[in-house]
Amino acid sequence: MSTREKSEVFFFPYDEGRAFLGGLRTLFSKVADVLSAGDSVAVKVHMGEYGGSAYLQPPIVRRVCDLIKKAGGKPFVTDTTTLYPFGRFTASQYLATAARNGFTQESVGAPVVIADGEQGYDGEWVAVPRQVSDCSLNKIKIASRIFGTDCMVVLTHLKGHELASFGGSIKNVAMGCVTKESKAAQHRANRAMIDISRCNGCGQCVDACAFGALSLVEEKMVLDDEKCMDCSHCLYVCPEDVYSVPPGAKERFQVYLAHAAAGVLSRFQSKVAFINFIQDVVPMCDCVTPSGFPVVPDIGILASTDVVAVDKASLDLIAQSRPLGKFADIRSPDILGKINGTDSLVQIRTAHELGLGNMAYELERQKT
Numbered sequence: 001m002s003t004r005e006k007s008e009v010f011f012f013p014y015d016e017g018r019a020f021l022g023g024l025r026t027l028f029s030k031v032a033d034v035l036s037a038g039d040s041v042a043v044k045v046h047m048g049e050y051g052g053s054a055y056l057q058p059p060i061v062r063r064v065c066d067l068i069k070k071a072g073g074k075p076f077v078t079d080t081t082t083l084y085p086f087g088r089f090t091a092s093q094y095l096a097t098a099a100r101n102g103f104t105q106e107s108v109g110a111p112v113v114i115a116d117g118e119q120g121y122d123g124e125w126v127a128v129p130r131q132v133s134d135c136s137l138n139k140i141k142i143a144s145r146i147f148g149t150d151c152m153v154v155l156t157h158l159k160g161h162e163l164a165s166f167g168g169s170i171k172n173v174a175m176g177c178v179t180k181e182s183k184a185a186q187h188r189a190n191r192a193m194i195d196i197s198r199c200n201g202c203g204q205c206v207d208a209c210a211f212g213a214l215s216l217v218e219e220k221m222v223l224d225d226e227k228c229m230d231c232s233h234c235l236y237v238c239p240e241d242v243y244s245v246p247p248g249a250k251e252r253f254q255v256y257l258a259h260a261a262a263g264v265l266s267r268f269q270s271k272v273a274f275i276n277f278i279q280d281v282v283p284m285c286d287c288v289t290p291s292g293f294p295v296v297p298d299i300g301i302l303a304s305t306d307v308v309a310v311d312k313a314s315l316d317l318i319a320q321s322r323p324l325g326k327f328a329d330i331r332s333p334d335i336l337g338k339i340n341g342t343d344s345l346v347q348i349r350t351a352h353e354l355g356l357g358n359m360a361y362e363l364e365r366q367k368t
């Protein structure tokens, strides 16, 4: 977290044909001060859903692990289980999916660890230091293996997100470093509206709910509020549009994301760095399969110790790009926000208000 008027964001562009791995080494050297020799280092990364292609590839993660080891750190590659019941719902399922996607100890040169335990509830509660914008999130449960580490390097594949507008470092920290309870607490901000008159009693949502929160009574779906974990899975499986996202929910969700990030980052203070990869920028998150068409050409890599500045710089670089293919008519700025029907700056402004970093930054172009 920076106290400077403008934060430094280091940028390695892909447009000049220079060596990618050399660029990554240069960027890492700019933020390597966050770790000390002997530190355990959580390398936070989304290892992709099985069937998707637009996630950070294992050789990139390997490169970062090698650089951490060279700097004297002890890296492990980590993420947490999901709220929704696909291929990463438990730690065992996640490790199997990770291996299919190419993430193993052999491939990345470090242990691969699911940080919130087998079922996704292992963690430590910390206070969210303060609240703005009527957010009620005042505590967050950090996944235990992330809580217990000395230092964190957050590697983020920058992309769109159907609820948050985009997924950058703020979201990677907020949703990706916490247990299921705290994922649910953030998603509660966008609990679906229900129009039960549309329900035909097909039962698909009942079968899909991993938490037993839905049942059929007289051929109509009934929701048990107490059991619902707000994973949104029913929203996507219902063929009759019974569930819908309420007005303002996407903006509220972003406010909650920023507060969750504040809670997680309070654990690390200055011992955390963020590296955003602006490549394979698809409209929705790494959980969605298939991944979809790229929105803009590949841009490059950004590194900073300021989570706000690195995400703001990422959006600004995307705004300077020409959208591709079916996205060609979308006008800049906030291309990902327009695709996903919200304002991407909500999470950035809120994170700034919470003191997580600066929206103003110096972009420092790097050569290998």
Ligand code: SF4
Pocket (backbone or CB within 6 Å): 208, 209, 210, 211, 212, 213, 214, 223, 227, 228, 229, 230, 231, 232, 233, 234, 235
């Ligand atoms: S009711 Fe819907 S949102 Fe709630 S846990 Fe079940 S599938 Fe998820």
Ligand code: SF4
Pocket (backbone or CB within 6 Å): 198, 199, 200, 201, 202, 203, 204, 205, 206, 220, 221, 237, 238, 239, 240, 241, 242
């Ligand atoms: S999936 Fe939709 S239509 Fe089918 S039972 Fe659930 S709410 Fe009703």
